[in-house]
Amino acid sequence: MKKSTWIAIIAVVIVAIGGGWWVYSQHQSETQTVTDAKPIGKTATIFLHGYSGGRGSTDYLIAQAEKAGGTKVLTATVAPNGKVTWQGNPHKVKHPLVQVLFTNNKNPDYTVDGKWVDNVAKGLKKDYGVQELNIVAHSMGNLGTMFYAVRNGNDKNVPELKTYIAMAGHYDGILGRDDQPNRIKLDAAGKPAPMNDTYAELARLRAKFPQNVRVLNIFGNLDDGTNSDGRVSNNSSRSLKYLVSASHAVYSEKEFHGKSAQHSALHGNAKVAKTMVDYLW
Numbered sequence: 001m002k003k004s005t006w007i008a009i010i011a012v013v014i015v016a017i018g019g020g021w022w023v024y025s026q027h028q029s030e031t032q033t034v035t036d037a038k039p040i041g042k043t044a045t046i047f048l049h050g051y052s053g054g055r056g057s058t059d060y061l062i063a064q065a066e067k068a069g070g071t072k073v074l075t076a077t078v079a080p081n082g083k084v085t086w087q088g089n090p091h092k093v094k095h096p097l098v099q100v101l102f103t104n105n106k107n108p109d110y111t112v113d114g115k116w117v118d119n120v121a122k123g124l125k126k127d128y129g130v131q132e133l134n135i136v137a138h139s140m141g142n143l144g145t146m147f148y149a150v151r152n153g154n155d156k157n158v159p160e161l162k163t164y165i166a167m168a169g170h171y172d173g174i175l176g177r178d179d180q181p182n183r184i185k186l187d188a189a190g191k192p193a194p195m196n197d198t199y200a201e202l203a204r205l206r207a208k209f210p211q212n213v214r215v216l217n218i219f220g221n222l223d224d225g226t227n228s229d230g231r232v233s234n235n236s237s238r239s240l241k242y243l244v245s246a247s248h249a250v251y252s253e254k255e256f257h258g259k260s261a262q263h264s265a266l267h268g269n270a271k272v273a274k275t276m277v278d279y280l281w
Helices: 004-036 055-067 110-128 142-152 197-204 234-236 240-245 268-281
Strands: 043-048 071-078 084-087 096-102 132-138 160-167 214-221 250-257
Touching: 043 055, 043 110, 043 142, 055 071, 055 096, 055 132, 055 268, 071 110, 084 110, 096 110, 096 268, 110 132, 132 268, 142 160, 142 197, 142 240, 160 268, 197 240, 197 250, 214 234, 214 240, 214 268, 234 240, 240 250, 250 268
Parallel strands: 043 096, 043 132, 071 096, 132 160, 160 214, 214 250
Antiparallel strands: 071 084
């Protein structure tokens, strides 16, 4: 065999070995990022997006929270089977922030969404030492939050729920689907009529909502006569009050007005973000 042929073969082997080592080292790095469990702080704040949402749904809110002293330390990506993949730089900070992303971001089964939130909460306590939890949720993320709270929120394996900031929650229906403008009426306790099936199930379980949670309910009004944010009627959002009142929640509401209070615009609204930050810290 010619010398030049041997040289070519050796070169190919060296490249193959080098490439294999690079792939291996990259895999090790990724694995380390995912499995490197370290305490991030006593109280963590998680951000949940809504239907068809993703990073863009909560990036702005997280950025504003960081300007106010928070630190994003983790991203939790939840697969359709419920498995959570953790990425980021977990380390102890004063106000740790965690962005939660659902791979199946169009899942209409809110009880499954609640189980996904439960998996994130358990991971935060078991692997990252979190003892208390704040939740900021937009739209469908609120239904996941509520089913998590009434079914698993008192589990000793999850952090204690301290603060819940709801944005554009459609607890008793969505306009054009199972609601229409000005249809829902609330009694003095905030109990809505009529109730859809989802709300009826949450109402049946409302006594299991964790005790003494601070709840801020944020919703938008386009001021166009619909008393809605264009997607969700204000009374559908405000029906949250009845669901949390049985457990002595410290409940308050904040209504925003105009085009910047539209359903999907709320999570990019500067005044909403400031209200969120002021309420968290």
